[in-house]
Amino acid sequence: MTEFENYMPGAWQVDGLTVGPRPRHVSTQQAASRKNGAKIALSAFVLSMSIVVVNVLILGGSANTIGSFNTTSRAINSAVSTRGLDVPDGYWPRLVSALRAAPPLTDDASANDPEPLY
Amino acid sequence: MVTSWWSPNLKSALSQGDVLSPILIGSSSTPPTYLSKQNSKGGLLWGPTIEWRPEGDQTGYFLARGRVIHGIVISHDCEIDKKTKRSRILVAPISQISKVQDETSRQAILEQRRYALMPLPEIPNLGDYYADFRLLTVVDRTNADQSIRLASMSEDGVLRLQAQLIAFFTRRNIFNSKLG
Numbered sequence: 001m002t003e004f005e006n007y008m009p010g011a012w013q014v015d016g017l018t019v020g021p022r023p024r025h026v027s028t029q030q031a032a033s034r035k036n037g038a039k040i041a042l043s044a045f046v047l048s049m050s051i052v053v054v055n056v057l058i059l060g061g062s063a064n065t066i067g068s069f070n071t072t073s074r075a076i077n078s079a080v081s082t083r084g085l086d087v088p089d090g091y092w093p094r095l096v097s098a099l100r101a102a103p104p105l106t107d108d109a110s111a112n113d114p115e116p117l118y
Numbered sequence: 119m120v121t122s123w124w125s126p127n128l129k130s131a132l133s134q135g136d137v138l139s140p141i142l143i144g145s146s147s148t149p150p151t152y153l154s155k156q157n158s159k160g161g162l163l164w165g166p167t168i169e170w171r172p173e174g175d176q177t178g179y180f181l182a183r184g185r186v187i188h189g190i191v192i193s194h195d196c197e198i199d200k201k202t203k204r205s206r207i208l209v210a211p212i213s214q215i216s217k218v219q220d221e222t223s224r225q226a227i228l229e230q231r232r233y234a235l236m237p238l239p240e241i242p243n244l245g246d247y248y249a250d251f252r253l254l255t256v257v258d259r260t261n262a263d264q265s266i267r268l269a270s271m272s273e274d275g276v277l278r279l280q281a282q283l284i285a286f287f288t289r290r291n292i293f294n295s296k297l298g
Contacts, residue, residue, distance in 0.1 A: 102290035105290060113232070113234075113235065
């Protein structure tokens with residue numbers, strides 16, 4: 001997990017995400033061992049995410065996938081909201097729903113438009 | 119009733135809808151050309167390099183082509199307030215509407231029928247301009263602070279700007295939707 005811990009919500013900073021693992025010097029042996037560990041961790045992560053996705057599809061049905069996904073990610077949202085970010089609960093799924101319900105505007109493309117300034 | 123898109127006075131601090139000048143906007147040259155500092159007795163000299171050679175913070179220099187022009191601040195005030203070492207301000211370049219040669223196109227912009235090209239009528243001390251959202255870009259906060267603020271939008275003007283951004287990015291008719 002050491003390779004992933006900096007990406008976990010708990011490691012998020014108030015003013016932005018951590019951009020990656022902190023660089024550390026490791027020996028070749030340690031690096032090889034860590035590489036194998038990372039492979040195992042990655043496999044476990046992919047497997048667990050697959051189970052979550054299957055559960056979401058079974059429980060929510062494909063027509064309501066985003067709403068169901070929101071349920072599974074509520075823990076992440078909670079972790080974020082306690083850190084002072086200001087997106088209200090349910091904001092994104094409601095906005096996505098509203099946009100989905102909004103019909104596309106007609107295309108305004110015009111060959112006569114001025115060229116971009118550079 | 120909306121009386122003006124522009125505030126009679128500049129806002130107290132850099133804000134969404136402010137008109138800045140000058141701003142440097144551009145994009146990387148084609149083909150991409152990386153630059154590195156080279157030794158010179160005459161002073162600092164930049165030369166092209168084949169390889170990308172970033173510095174310790176993974177940033178480096180490359181050749182860009184663009185313009186020095188007026189721009190309108192797109193970043194929201196809440197983002198502008200968060201000053202950090204690498205603060206950036208999102209801006210859109212603006213240009214005089216009279217420079218649009220094609221009459222049909224100029225009329226379409228003035229009649230607010232273009233999603234990407236927002237009319238900016240009667241900017242104080244400048245005149246009629248339009249913003250080109252196809253060229254949204256970032257400028258360094260320090261450079262933005264060193265630019266001259268020519269005008270600030272009124273509250274109605276800022277809402278109009280935000281409405282244009284929604285249309286530009288979503289191309290959706292939200293009046294047929296239930297927001298919220």
